[in-house]
Structures are given as structure tokens and as C-alpha cells.
Amino acid sequence: MFRLPAPVLALALLATAFLGSTSMPASAADSPEDARLAKFFQNYLDLWMAQRPLEATLLGNHDFDDVLEDVSPESRKNWETLVRLTLEGLPKEVDFRKLSRGSQIDYEILKHHLERTLWVWENIRPFETDPRTYGEYITNSIFLPLTQSTLPREQNVANAAARMRYAPSIIEAAKRTIRNPPRVVLETAIRQNKGAIAFFESGVYEVSGETPGVSSFKAASAPAIAALKSYQEWLEKEALPNASGEWRLGRERFVRKLELELEGAFPADEVLAEAESEFARVQRDMYVISRQLWSQHFPDSPLPPDDQSGRAETIRKVIAKISEDHSRPETLTAETRATVDAIKDFIAKKDILRLPEPDRCQIIEMPEFQRGNSVAYLNPAPPLDPAASSMYAVSPPPSEWDDARKESYLAEYNRRMLLILSIHEAYPGHYVQLEYSNRHPSLIRRILSSGVFAEGWAVYTEQMMLDQGFHERDLGLRLVQLKFYLRTVANAILDHKLHAQNMSDDEAMKLMVDGAYQSEGEAFGKLIRAKQTSCQLSTYFVGRMAFYRLRQQIQREMGDDFHLGRYHEAVLDHGTLPVKYLPELVRERLKQPR
Structure with a gap:
């Protein structure tokens, strides 16, 4: 089982990432350049998953289910190095003109992914401004293998117990890195961390079927619970009083981020204009239907006047009646x-x-x-x-x-x-x-x-x-x-x-x-x-x-x-x-x- 024990190894591997061979065979239908792109991406993906074990778990690779990322600033520099080298190496190692049309689309998808990743790290800086980021490593890294992995249950339980020991180091990195987050984000992180404590105290047994008194989770989770409780105190007493960061992106960053999020499909102002037009249309359609349903739900009451406030009253009252039919x-x-x-x-x-x-x-x-x-x-x-x-x-x-x-x-x-x-x-x-x-x-x-x-x-x-x-x-x-x-x-x-x-x-x-x-x-x-x-x-x-x-x-x-x-x-x-x-x-x- 391959491991990445130190940042030095990651950088050494980068030197051979783009020209090294992989075990991935090329399809008989692939052109040589299509196969070259597939190999290039496979090499990038292998290194990415070795650097980021939780990402590997999310993708369904279980080779790293018993370890977790080093999320310290020093380690994240290596993540960035990998992405930058991949972006620089892509046009050098793969000739876009020689690719089939399908592989040209794949090339553009990969290029966009790399550019978007770097932009978010440089401009949004989630590890500095969003404390929720760290909580996801701690809880998702345990929950997902226990609920979705196709490995034997015993292996998933052992992997989860091994992963629990990384919680204190992730929390230490959070305390070192978080700087002036927006208050609304920090307040959510505080609530989520309470949920994380509850998960390690009881939820993990609920999803795994383990018995609390005899499970290996009992000993493994104790340091994680202690670290999470310490983190809770830090979030509330040290981070919250200083949480004055700005949650708004501002127009320039919003327009650029939306362009990246939408993959260049539509400009921001066009999206807003179309949404406002569609909003009015849907309201009109809702009134037409509510007017038809009014006598069914209010047989002894006249339909409200057909003006702005009357139409809104009609829709709201009919929806309220429909909503009474709900499950227990x-x-x-x-x-x-x-x-x-x-x-x-x-x-x-x-x-x-x-x-x-x-x-x-x-x-x-x-x-x-x-x-x-x-x-x-x-x-x-x-x-x-x-x-x-x-x-x-x-x-x-x-x-x-x-x-x-x-x-x-x-x-x-x-x-x-x-x-x-x-x-x-x-x-x-x-x-x-x-x-x-x-x-x-x-x-x-x-x-x-x-x-x-x-x-x-x-x-x-x-x-x-x-x-x-x-x-x-x-x-x-x-x-x-x-x-x-x-x-x-x-x-x-x-x-x-x-x-x-x-x-x-x-x-x-x-x-x-x-x-x-x-x-x-x-x-x-x-x-x-x-x-x-x-x-x-x-x-x-x-x-x-x-x-x-x-x-x-x-x-x-x-x-x-x-x-x-x-x-x-x-x-x-x-x-x-x-x-x-x-x-x-x-x-x-x-x-x-x-």
C-alpha cells in the first residue's frame, strides 16, 4: 500500500509524474495522443490521492482509508505545487490538436479544473477563512468509509479507528491557520463542531453497528473527542470575538468565481437578468393554479382581489392548505x-x-x-x-x-x-x-x-x-x-x-x-x-x-x-x-x- 510519508517524497515524485508510465492500458480505439492524455491524468490523480487521502475516499479509492491529510500550511504548499506543475505540464505533454474531439473536451475539463483550483486557493483561501473546512476532514473521513465502502466491514471499522488518531493534528492545524473568518461562517462551524463531538460520542456507533462498550472506537475516539472539545472552547472563546471577516465576495471576485463555477456557460449579469424574468413568470403560473384550487380549499370564501397583494394572498393560503397534508x-x-x-x-x-x-x-x-x-x-x-x-x-x-x-x-x-x-x-x-x-x-x-x-x-x-x-x-x-x-x-x-x-x-x-x-x-x-x-x-x-x-x-x-x-x-x-x-x-x- 503506497504512502506519502513526507512532503519531500511528493516533490520527488513530481519530477517523474508526467513522463512516468502507469498500469492503465490504452483502449484499442484510442489514438496515441488520447492515451497520452489518459496517462497524464492518471499520474496526476495518483499523486493527488496520495497527498489527500480523504479526497481518495470520496472518489472511491480505499488505499488510504486509514490515514488522513496533513493540512498544515507547509503541506498545502505541496498540493499547490502539484496543481501548478500539472497545469504547466499539460500543453507540453499533450498535443491538443492531435486529440479526438472527445479527448479535446477532456483536456479542456482538466485545464479548467486546475485553473479553478488555484484561483479558489489564492482568492477564497478556505483554510484561512472557513473553519468548517477542518470539520469536514474529521467527520466525513470516518462517516463515508463506514457507510459506503465496499471493503469488508471489519476493515472499514479498523480504518476508521486508525483515522480517528489524526483529529488532534487537524485541529492543531486549524488553530494555527484560521485568521479572522466571517462571523456567519464561524457560527456555523461552532454548531457543526458540536455535531462532530456527538458523532464521535454516539453517532459513529449508530452508523457502524458497533457496540460502544467493546468497540475499538472507544479507545480510538477518546483523543479525538478531547481535541474536539478543546477546539470548541477555542472557537467560542478565542476565534469568535475576533471574527470580523467579510463574507461578501464583492462584484469583481463574484463575477470571476461564477464564471469558473459555471464553466464559462453564461456571464453573471445575464444570469441575474434571466432569473428575474423567470421569477415573475413562475409567480404568474402559481397564481393561475392557485386560483383554480381556491374553491376546493375555501368553498365558502370569495377569491381575493386580482391585484398584487390579492394574488399573493391566494397563493399563500392555498399552499398553506396543501402543506397540512404531511407525514409524521x-x-x-x-x-x-x-x-x-x-x-x-x-x-x-x-x-x-x-x-x-x-x-x-x-x-x-x-x-x-x-x-x-x-x-x-x-x-x-x-x-x-x-x-x-x-x-x-x-x-x-x-x-x-x-x-x-x-x-x-x-x-x-x-x-x-x-x-x-x-x-x-x-x-x-x-x-x-x-x-x-x-x-x-x-x-x-x-x-x-x-x-x-x-x-x-x-x-x-x-x-x-x-x-x-x-x-x-x-x-x-x-x-x-x-x-x-x-x-x-x-x-x-x-x-x-x-x-x-x-x-x-x-x-x-x-x-x-x-x-x-x-x-x-x-x-x-x-x-x-x-x-x-x-x-x-x-x-x-x-x-x-x-x-x-x-x-x-x-x-x-x-x-x-x-x-x-x-x-x-x-x-x-x-x-x-x-x-x-x-x-x-x-x-x-x-x-x-x-
């Missing part, structure tokens, strides 16, 4: 499983696309220590271990919440909203799309995936499924889908105006609560997220619009020859790549048999 905490997971079965049956019956076989998506109840941040998430099978299971986790409200807060949460994520979430997260959204992606022969595309593609596809499927007749007599479901999509549109507006136009908290809350019909609790959580994750919230809207436009264009071009299932498979056949490449690739794929 103890039935949420079982109802989600039944919902997924119905969705899969509809997809097969309507030939929306061919579902992956075998189906490796597990529907689980979110562990207690993870609850309170989101109602659902998908942990996909990693690209280097595609035989692993994907996990679609749904979250009952945290047990410590009072009854009123639980009721508000369940109303926001009512039964109809759970249908939309299951479409988005699992079928035919994230789970299906990423299973297709893991089949792609290009390692570059499997590893360096596009968030715009992944999120855009998931949002596109929400409306598409209803357009094809899923629960077609349920106008309430259509209204909830539009509300969920309006949140996506609002997120793009919020992202831009908070970071580039100095939008105030009150203005942001008004946009979400009054304009997008969100509960105050949901809106406040999104405001916190928007301050901490600049540019990511725009990917959902931009990706959805790219998929929507492409569908309209190709369907119009093909006319009666257009087949939806064949089209969707042609979209997903190319991996999770930047959406700007889809028009040429999908059109070419549709010339071939399904």
Missing part, C-alpha cells in the same frame, strides 16, 4: 420508499429513460447527528467504486426540536414536496444521472464532474415528470413543484445580489418569504447558506435553463422523430460534463441507434 416523523422514511416505487413504475411505463440495473440506491433515515440542515441528500456511489451503494437519506425533524418547530418543518416538506424531492434526488434525478455518469469510459469526466450539469439535470426532471403525466390530476402537486422551482430561481438572484450588490438581510428575507412563499425558518437557513457558499446556488438555475433550452431546440429540430427516452439517454451518455458541450454531443449521439 415516524412514517417519513417508509412513505418516501413507497413514493420512490411509484416514481420508478411511472418512469418505466412512460419510457422516460432506462433505469440503471442493478438498482443500488438505498433509501435510509438520516442519522440523528446530521439532521437539521437539509431534509434530504444523495450520497452517490463514488466514481472509482461504482459498485458501492448510493444513499438517498431523508430526515425526520431533529428529536430535540419542540412540537411547533417540527410541525413547521413537516408542513414545509409535505407529502407533495417529498414527491418532488424524490424526483430531484433519486429518480430520475441525481441517483440515475450519476449512475449513468459512472459508466462513462473517460476517467477525467467521472472524476471532474460538473455541478451545473448535476444540479441542472435534477431540477429539469421535476417539471419534466409532471409534464409527462405523473400525478396528472393533482394540481396541488404542480403548485408545489412550481414553488420548489421558484426557490431555485430566487437562489440565483440571492446569490448575485448578496455578493455583488450588497443586498441586505431584510431584502433577502423579503425576496424569499414574500416573493417565493418560503417559511421564515426555511428562508433564514437559505440566507445563511447563501452567505457561506457563494456561486453554488446559481448552478441549479443555470443548469436547469441549459437543459430546458436544449430540449426545446432538439425537439423542434427532430419533430415527429423526437423520442423523449432516447433523448434523455443521449443527454446522460456523456458523463457529468460542462453543459456548454451538450448541444454538439447530444446531436451526434442522436444520429446513432439507441
Whole structure:
């Protein structure tokens, strides 16, 4: 098992990284230059994973599951050296002109990844300004191998116990490195660190099935728990009083970061203008449906006046009535499983696309220590271990919440909203799309995936499924889908105006609560997220619009020859790549048999 014991070894390996051979054979169909690019990337990836064991785990390589990164500033200089040398070496070692078209796209994806990585490290400096970064190393490094690795359970438990001993050194690096973070980020890190302590004290036994009294975790976790408690005190008493950093990017950095995040698909001002136009359209559609549903829910009350405030009242009251139909905490997971079965049956019956076989998506109840941040998430099978299971986790409200807060949460994520979430997260959204992606022969595309593609596809499927007749007599479901999509549109507006136009908290809350019909609790959580994750919230809207436009264009071009299932498979056949490449690739794929 290869290890990277010191920075010196990393730098020594770099000298031979680009010309050394690998065990990866070239496909018979590859051109020599295509094979050269594949070898170049494999060498980079091998060094990257050796430097960063948690990244290897996330990708599905389990060679380093018992060790963790050295996240000290000195070690991170070597990470940067690797990326810079790779970026400099790419045009020297690979002739772009000699590559096939598919490999030219891979080349551009790799180049963009390297440039974006360096820009973020130089301009955002997450290790200095974002204390949450360190917490992810400590908890994710244990949680992921225990829940997704295909290694034997005993090996995963041993690896997790070995990894626990690295927690104190990561915390020491955090204390050395964190400098004047934004208060809103630090407050989140403080809450998350409390969750990390709970995870090491009890959650780790919940996810692993180990018995606390006899498990090897008991001795291994003790130093980690002590370090985390010390870190908690440091965060609260030393870091928090000095947390006055600026969370806003400012226009110049926002525009550049968004360009990198969207992979050059659309300029920032164009995204904002389109989002504001779409916001008004979706509000109009929601009013039309709410007006139709009014007499069903309020048979003895006249429809409010058809003016701005009356339309908003109509929408809000109808949504509130629909939200009363929600699950109970103890039935949420079982109802989600039944919902997924119905969705899969509809997809097969309507030939929306061919579902992956075998189906490796597990529907689980979110562990207690993870609850309170989101109602659902998908942990996909990693690209280097595609035989692993994907996990679609749904979250009952945290047990410590009072009854009123639980009721508000369940109303926001009512039964109809759970249908939309299951479409988005699992079928035919994230789970299906990423299973297709893991089949792609290009390692570059499997590893360096596009968030715009992944999120855009998931949002596109929400409306598409209803357009094809899923629960077609349920106008309430259509209204909830539009509300969920309006949140996506609002997120793009919020992202831009908070970071580039100095939008105030009150203005942001008004946009979400009054304009997008969100509960105050949901809106406040999104405001916190928007301050901490600049540019990511725009990917959902931009990706959805790219998929929507492409569908309209190709369907119009093909006319009666257009087949939806064949089209969707042609979209997903190319991996999770930047959406700007889809028009040429999908059109070419549709010339071939399904």
C-alpha cells in the first residue's frame, strides 16, 4: 500500500509524474495522443490521492482509508505545487490538436479544473477563512468509509479507528491557520463542531453497528473527542470575538468565481437578468393554479382581489392548505420508499429513460447527528467504486426540536414536496444521472464532474415528470413543484445580489418569504447558506435553463422523430460534463441507434 510519508517524497515524485508510465492500458480505439492524455491524468490523480487521502475516499479509492491529510500550511504548499506543475505540464505533454474531439473536451475539463483550483486557493483561501473546512476532514473521513465502502466491514471499522488518531493534528492545524473568518461562517462551524463531538460520542456507533462498550472506537475516539472539545472552547472563546471577516465576495471576485463555477456557460449579469424574468413568470403560473384550487380549499370564501397583494394572498393560503397534508416523523422514511416505487413504475411505463440495473440506491433515515440542515441528500456511489451503494437519506425533524418547530418543518416538506424531492434526488434525478455518469469510459469526466450539469439535470426532471403525466390530476402537486422551482430561481438572484450588490438581510428575507412563499425558518437557513457558499446556488438555475433550452431546440429540430427516452439517454451518455458541450454531443449521439 503506497504512502506519502513526507512532503519531500511528493516533490520527488513530481519530477517523474508526467513522463512516468502507469498500469492503465490504452483502449484499442484510442489514438496515441488520447492515451497520452489518459496517462497524464492518471499520474496526476495518483499523486493527488496520495497527498489527500480523504479526497481518495470520496472518489472511491480505499488505499488510504486509514490515514488522513496533513493540512498544515507547509503541506498545502505541496498540493499547490502539484496543481501548478500539472497545469504547466499539460500543453507540453499533450498535443491538443492531435486529440479526438472527445479527448479535446477532456483536456479542456482538466485545464479548467486546475485553473479553478488555484484561483479558489489564492482568492477564497478556505483554510484561512472557513473553519468548517477542518470539520469536514474529521467527520466525513470516518462517516463515508463506514457507510459506503465496499471493503469488508471489519476493515472499514479498523480504518476508521486508525483515522480517528489524526483529529488532534487537524485541529492543531486549524488553530494555527484560521485568521479572522466571517462571523456567519464561524457560527456555523461552532454548531457543526458540536455535531462532530456527538458523532464521535454516539453517532459513529449508530452508523457502524458497533457496540460502544467493546468497540475499538472507544479507545480510538477518546483523543479525538478531547481535541474536539478543546477546539470548541477555542472557537467560542478565542476565534469568535475576533471574527470580523467579510463574507461578501464583492462584484469583481463574484463575477470571476461564477464564471469558473459555471464553466464559462453564461456571464453573471445575464444570469441575474434571466432569473428575474423567470421569477415573475413562475409567480404568474402559481397564481393561475392557485386560483383554480381556491374553491376546493375555501368553498365558502370569495377569491381575493386580482391585484398584487390579492394574488399573493391566494397563493399563500392555498399552499398553506396543501402543506397540512404531511407525514409524521415516524412514517417519513417508509412513505418516501413507497413514493420512490411509484416514481420508478411511472418512469418505466412512460419510457422516460432506462433505469440503471442493478438498482443500488438505498433509501435510509438520516442519522440523528446530521439532521437539521437539509431534509434530504444523495450520497452517490463514488466514481472509482461504482459498485458501492448510493444513499438517498431523508430526515425526520431533529428529536430535540419542540412540537411547533417540527410541525413547521413537516408542513414545509409535505407529502407533495417529498414527491418532488424524490424526483430531484433519486429518480430520475441525481441517483440515475450519476449512475449513468459512472459508466462513462473517460476517467477525467467521472472524476471532474460538473455541478451545473448535476444540479441542472435534477431540477429539469421535476417539471419534466409532471409534464409527462405523473400525478396528472393533482394540481396541488404542480403548485408545489412550481414553488420548489421558484426557490431555485430566487437562489440565483440571492446569490448575485448578496455578493455583488450588497443586498441586505431584510431584502433577502423579503425576496424569499414574500416573493417565493418560503417559511421564515426555511428562508433564514437559505440566507445563511447563501452567505457561506457563494456561486453554488446559481448552478441549479443555470443548469436547469441549459437543459430546458436544449430540449426545446432538439425537439423542434427532430419533430415527429423526437423520442423523449432516447433523448434523455443521449443527454446522460456523456458523463457529468460542462453543459456548454451538450448541444454538439447530444446531436451526434442522436444520429446513432439507441
